[in-house]
Amino acid sequence: MAGFSRLLPTYSTPSPPAVPGELNASAPIAMGRRDRAYFLAFAVALVLCWLPFKWAGYLAPGFSVTWVIVAGRSGEVFRRAIGAGLLGLAWVFACWLWNERFVLSSGILFLITHSSLALIWLFPAGELRNSLLLVRMTSLVCKMVLLQGIFGITQAIYGYTQKGTFDRDNGDIVQGTLYPFLRAEGSFANPMYGASMTLMILSLIYGVRLRKLHLTAVMIGAIAVVLGSVVHQLIFLFAAFCLAYLWVRPRFRLKQRHLIGMVLVVVVVPLLSAFLLSGNLSTTTAMVADFLAGRSPRSAVVRSVITDMRDEYPYLPLVGVGPGQFGSRAALMNTGLFFGSPRSPKDYSPILQNVVPDPMEGFLLQTWIANDGNPYYGSTQKPFFSWLSLYAETGLAGILVLGGVVLTALARLPRSHRAPHGGLPAFVCATMVWFLALLGFQENYWEVPQAILPGLILTKVIHAHLSHMHRSIARKKASHVV
Numbered sequence: 001m002a003g004f005s006r007l008l009p010t011y012s013t014p015s016p017p018a019v020p021g022e023l024n025a026s027a028p029i030a031m032g033r034r035d036r037a038y039f040l041a042f043a044v045a046l047v048l049c050w051l052p053f054k055w056a057g058y059l060a061p062g063f064s065v066t067w068v069i070v071a072g073r074s075g076e077v078f079r080r081a082i083g084a085g086l087l088g089l090a091w092v093f094a095c096w097l098w099n100e101r102f103v104l105s106s107g108i109l110f111l112i113t114h115s116s117l118a119l120i121w122l123f124p125a126g127e128l129r130n131s132l133l134l135v136r137m138t139s140l141v142c143k144m145v146l147l148q149g150i151f152g153i154t155q156a157i158y159g160y161t162q163k164g165t166f167d168r169d170n171g172d173i174v175q176g177t178l179y180p181f182l183r184a185e186g187s188f189a190n191p192m193y194g195a196s197m198t199l200m201i202l203s204l205i206y207g208v209r210l211r212k213l214h215l216t217a218v219m220i221g222a223i224a225v226v227l228g229s230v231v232h233q234l235i236f237l238f239a240a241f242c243l244a245y246l247w248v249r250p251r252f253r254l255k256q257r258h259l260i261g262m263v264l265v266v267v268v269v270p271l272l273s274a275f276l277l278s279g280n281l282s283t284t285t286a287m288v289a290d291f292l293a294g295r296s297p298r299s300a301v302v303r304s305v306i307t308d309m310r311d312e313y314p315y316l317p318l319v320g321v322g323p324g325q326f327g328s329r330a331a332l333m334n335t336g337l338f339f340g341s342p343r344s345p346k347d348y349s350p351i352l353q354n355v356v357p358d359p360m361e362g363f364l365l366q367t368w369i370a371n372d373g374n375p376y377y378g379s380t381q382k383p384f385f386s387w388l389s390l391y392a393e394t395g396l397a398g399i400l401v402l403g404g405v406v407l408t409a410l411a412r413l414p415r416s417h418r419a420p421h422g423g424l425p426a427f428v429c430a431t432m433v434w435f436l437a438l439l440g441f442q443e444n445y446w447e448v449p450q451a452i453l454p455g456l457i458l459t460k461v462i463h464a465h466l467s468h469m470h471r472s473i474a475r476k477k478a479s480h481v482v
Helices: 033-049 054-070 075-098 104-113 115-122 131-163 168-173 189-204 212-228 231-248 259-276 278-292 297-312 329-334 358-363 365-372 386-411 420-439 449-481
Strands: none
Touching: 033 054, 033 131, 033 449, 054 075, 054 115, 054 449, 075 104, 075 115, 104 115, 104 329, 115 449, 131 168, 131 189, 131 212, 131 449, 168 189, 168 278, 189 212, 189 231, 189 259, 189 420, 189 449, 212 231, 212 259, 231 259, 231 278, 231 420, 259 278, 278 297, 297 358, 297 365, 297 386, 329 386, 358 365, 386 420, 420 449
């Protein structure tokens, strides 16, 4: 590790920084106080997000920000955190004052459950450019992927000994340390495992060029993700690869050693999926057909949000019905039914008040409750997902803001085969951005830190590294022209 780190450049010099893994023996390298604070914040967040406690994941964003402010002495993060907190609270209390039926506790919970997304803005790109920070993060991630991959494969093999197949519901048992037992938890641990593992594996792809351990981790992790059998994530991963390729237009050469990791994911994952998960793939096809035909609970609620709700809430298309008032995870949790049941609601008092907001009661609750007890009821049929919740609760304003963030992130990546190493690093980062965006079409992933937070931080750091590198090279070329 130490020998590899000495080969990487630092951003304290005026020379253009290297991409992850780029060799430059002449450049010094160092981790300052703030770099160490960011690394430790990420390390603790990574551990918290892989503990078998959902509450631990929700502590991770707050801890990360607080640690960077205190240990890293980042005044910029402090100012952004105060500003974002005050703005969020002002928004929630304004909705409460404007609408006497607004459920305040759900609105406040909305801010907490979306805290992972806030890190996109709270962590300035300018503080994340040190190459060694990225190297150490991916080194830690490599070990976590190996641990979770071996754990998940063991769980899958045990399930196979009981059921005689890796298909159907056997993948539900693959949950890593999120549920470290040899049975399915049945409460989103398996999808959280798949999403977080996929993003961590993507972050390791380029490091395969110089580190054999990364190659082992990518291979084991890819097998574990397939055995987890979260089919919508496998489909989204393939779609993200395609979209990233069209966006970045990278140039690949078969002689490039760092293509090995990408080939493992792009080729091995689809082949293993087709061979081991044929039953789940056919079931997913049928579910999509039901949605398009309007026969699923999801299609019914989507139709209601787009058409029927406008009659009762004419302001919905512009600003939504308010944070935490319809189908977000915050709204669902605050009913007491999400982690409980209609007969035995989960009581959060005195911290939270178990209430069903009016928009949810009128257009979502009955459909959700009527289908939730079905053992064959998966996330593809659930009547809520992040993009729908965002539109229903914040309107087109929220869609435009988040959509603008996604497009801005993509626009700042080098988009040419002439970029360093044929554009592969930018291609990997674009794949992570697209994958995160696509997850929002399936479930309320954006409110689950255990599913997205480690991958979100990695995406931010890789993006900061690449976009700064791209600007530095462009400035150098311009100075040579002058």
